[in-house]
Amino acid sequence: MRLLRVIPSLDPLGGGPMEGAKNIDSCLASRGINVEVLTLDSPDAGDFLQQYPATVHALGPSKWGFGYSPLLVPWLREHGPKFDAVIVDGLWQYHGLGTWLALKDSPTPYFVLPHGMLDPWFKYRYPLKHLKKWLYWPWAEYRLLRDARAVVFTCEEERRLARDSFWLYRCNEAVTSYGTKAPPSNAQELAQAFRQKHPELGGKRLLLFLSRIHEKKGCDLLLEAFARVADLDPALHLVMAGPDQTGWVAVLQQQASALGVAHRISWPGMLTGDDKWGAFHAAEAFCLPSHQENFGIVVAEALGCSKPVLISNKVNIWREIEGDRAGIVNDDTLEGTVAGLASWLAMAPERQEDMRLAARNCFEQRFQIEQVAESLIRIISEHVGQDTSPEPQHLQKPA
Structure with a gap:
């Protein structure tokens, strides 16, 4: 199996998603899975790119806080067919919209990991930001999730909460385990x-x-x-x-x-x-x-x-x-x-x-990270080869 991970940045300052991606990809590689990463970091962003346990394609520097890169869509259209599946890490930046634009009519399936970015807490804590997101949602993130082979949540609580963020919500849901590698023993x-x-x-x-x-x-x-x-x-x-x-x-x-x-x-x-x-x-x-x-x-x-x-x-x-x-x-x-x-x-x-x-x-x-990798492989394997427009498991209508 050959996988491509699309992520805005691999900088460890970004927190858990970056650390999680690194640990999972290292574990996948040890199981013989060919993993490559497409990031919007600048090629000279730091040693963390060279130290990543997979081949990294850095298309940055990206522009604005949105992380726009004109290279993303052409790269995915050219190289996407080489992969069995694409994993989109996170929401609300151009890497997600760009993946949808590049692959929406492609036989290459993609999966989305929201990493809690659909939690309704943000709606109540930052109502103005949520309004801006709502204006963006129908034209980008909604379509990204709707057309994904599966949207993969890290626990049942995340899946449950995601349904309350936007009334226009339709996706094929899956839940994986999540975690990290075992700590040193000394x-x-x-x-x-x-x-x-x-x-x-x-x-x-x-x-x-x-x-x-x-x-x-x-x-x-x-x-x-x-x-x-x-x-x-x-x-x-x-x-x-x-x-x-x-x-x-x-x-x-x-x-x-x-x-x-x-x-x-x-x-x-x-x-x-x-x-x-x-x-x-x-x-x-x-x-x-x-x-x-x-x-x-x-x-x-x-x-x-x-x-x-x-x-x-x-x-x-x-x-x-x-x-x-x-x-x-x-x-x-x-x-x-x-x-x-x-x-x-x-x-x-x-x-x-x-x-x-x-x-x-x-x-x-x-x-343990080994369980995480096995769960992700199982979800991808179960969905690869299905129709590219799966019947959604959850369709929420406006109240």
Whole structure:
């Protein structure tokens, strides 16, 4: 099988979808699947293009925030027939519209991974942006999804929520598993190295946030919730790790100062490689009180490191976490975030250990990258060869 992935960027600063694509493609390649990637990055964008585990065709630099490239459609029309299937990663940029324009009358089937970009949270949080998207939707993304051989969601919750974003919604739905590769096994060594690199963490009980510093992640909720529970143990320390793409860190640091806990919070920036795994292993629990989170690769990584996850019920895999008793789930509110932290801190040591074991079991049973690759191959195999205009599994009409 020969697959082409079309994705706006492979820059790891983009977060989970880029990391997920890299891990999945590496696993597919190990199974003898020929994977190539078409991206709108500039060919000289960075080492991440050369380090990608598949052949990369970089057609950028793209123009405007929309990611327009005049090279995309001609390239796909010329090379698309060489592939058994095309995978479109993400929505709302030109790579999706361009794929539809190039392949809509082609025998080459394509599949779309929305990565949570149809979550109705965006409609309520950014109503003006949603209005702009609605003007764009009927002419582009609706058609992209309608004509896809399948739209592949990463969990049932994502599929359910997607149906509430736009009343004009028609697609052939499928659900795959999602996850990441197993973490390195030298946990103690990595944790020790991380603490040595950050000596202010010596002797501290670490709670870890590791994701993009963005308002949808609930960072401000976590800071205030931490301030409310900090007096329960003077050894408690919060690590807020991740890239700051919107300049919000300075505002959050001012908030921490006003709350009187600035000296008990570290901001190491984006962590990768051994530094990232060291942070996971050095922490006793992982915190992500997101207002919207399609899947959360970092949640799966934390579970793989045997770390209980303290998350909101807006992380779309919360039902799996709660069902496996691999973490603590609450509302994405200040009260919910405080309750999650307080519940963990009040938990007896033996129950905390049980939750650590449950976290690792949850990862092994649900979120290993090998299972993700097998699921994706199965979905593609089931749909390749069917009529290019499949009967939709779900057709939602206006109320």
